[in-house]
Amino acid sequence: MPDDTAFDLIFRQASLAGHDRPVDIGVRRGRFSAIAPVITSDAPEIVIGGRAVLPGFVDTHVHLDKACLLGRCGHLHGGLKEAIAAVSTMKRDFTVADVHARGAQVLERAIGKGTTQMRSHVEVDPRIGLRSFEALKALKRDYAWAIDLSLCVFPQEGLTNDPGTEELLIQALRDGADALGGCPYTDTDPNEQIARLFTLATRFDVDLDFHLDFDLDASWMHLDEVCRQTVVHGFGGRVAIGHVTKLSALPPDAFAQAADRLAEAGVAVTVLPSTDVYLMGRAATHDVPRGLTPAHRLLAHGVTCSVATNNVLNPFTPFGDASLLRMANFYANVAQVGPEGFGACIDLVTTLPARLMNLRDYGIAIGNPADLIVLDAPTAGEALAGLAEPVMGFKSGRQSFSRPVAELYRPAEAMAAPGRLAVAGGSGGS
Template structure:
């Protein structure tokens, strides 16, 4: 049987104690079999992975491509959420469609080389920016479909019911093919009214919903309850997500458990944005500064679908970032003080399989018949991927290699004792570039 590509001696997440060959044909995974099996003998491209881990790619559920890379246009002094909203709102007045496309492209390419193969991008729609961002992201979605699948989520950042003309623009964007709709109730004069209107539009267009929600540290009141109520009313369980919800970081474990049960029963998923939430929350504290990052690993125990995501990159909301979801998982593990194997596995799941579930991606996974969306990590298991920030070395999107890089090489001095170098050899990678070292650590 002739394949377009064979990946040999790979480890699949969840089955990392065995080696397999993966045969790819016509953009899909055709065979997953033991090494040297007769089913995977011939291919146009033959790549040996030396036991490295393969995953179906990282899944980004919450990123703002439209307002990334604008630090040079903003002057911030307090680092608060309100300042970020106001500063970006002012900068947004100068945005053009081409400007948004160019900055979005820069950020998107960062995500691609970090191994992201699926993405939900949130884009602002209001009377000041109009549909410039939506049009730019729609172009990026089309132009980069060879490397990443993008869902475009339109939402009103600066209010809806208190912003005349915004509703009409959201409707126009939905008519124009927006994949889903979001909201930002905490900036509206009538938060519950905005939530109700977003659910109305979600029903009209039969699209999923994703809110920015409860973004402060006062747990005495929440809009989360109204979102759960509306989710049940409209029968949207499994199709609604909420992002940030930093209020939950201020709850004790018993109260958080009750919220988790409510979210799980309603079918509302939760996305935490570790970098942004950590950067913006607790600005008023002079000591014992709260982290402001909701411990979503605890919500997993109640059956809530949870993800970790990037949110903003190089702007006043988050003046840092390289679009690495693996780095986000590692950051969350540090913040939440997670270190056991099962905890680190959960962190990996929250940037892969769980966000795929949140986005209702039925074809995600290394399995026969699925799209050949495959990322090779320079490690042997998900635990070391998170704990050691393993480098993505290669990605395939529907069977086509979207990027590759060689593994780092140690350049030994000539006088190095041979006993040190005995197990160092050079092998091929991606059919062309040398892979400087095989992985030595056995499982």
């Protein structure tokens, strides 16, 4: 049992995965420095009281640049092409300040819901130029105290068919973009787009993250070409594909073959439940398909997977609160995952997306940055099932948010404390 007064902070009685009983967690200079049944120290302490502690949620696929657009356009469209067209029109008028303000709304919600790592895709093309990228670079700096933001620039409306886009992508990569994305299904020459993006990724030594195979026609896919290029360029473990809703339409044998191909190439998959379920199957008049790729089945084949947010309050997804716990719960509902799979669903928003993003120092382990969140439940699985809110979070040992647990005012208590109801109504209760 550590006996050390050199800690800056002690978390007491934390329920931590891999430990049979609650443990104490010591923090020194912004990093985890001890994990033990009991730490003897006179350092400041926070009593967790047996609640579940996680290293924070990891959101691998968000679009901060086009979030919170409801009200700016009529929502009469319902399909993917219509959503892309609606945003294409609007983004011509986006300013750096506008993108920053809307992105900040989502970032603050995500922080308060327990996200400590995020990859945001950023559209770059002649219509928006680098304005959204500049705004997100500022957000990355402004919110570094609570969240690590990685920026993935990509051509939403095509590359080979959109002159000037490749030059803008190169400029963004030179100016610090962390990753490079793609969207082959909007390009007139999808395979050429894939090839060019692999060439750029190799040149700038950045990971790749594609929007891919986003419909339910399983008769053709771009998945094979991405896997092939991944092997050719030796990029295994550095490529992710998002949506891939075609996989949900494959029969078992074909699904298993595709899963094995992904695992062998080292290509990860991100499932985006809210958008995928909202946009897919709209042509059906009955027995509407879910359009949700079963990530838990891909895991059984050795494919690294994540579940992520994608869009918030825009034509692609007209709802959202940036809560990855809610998204994991939604995934479990739609994919019909029972209690035996709740732990895997938590992995899909924590350790697995950290692996997808190649985060080398993620997790509650000695020496890693002291990033953690506390859930209002004794285990992460119970938090998933009951949507138990995160009640506090820390980034590098510094508290980043808190959320008081709801307090109920029973009739006897209200009578014993006249005026208390009014105070609670004004403050939300605390």
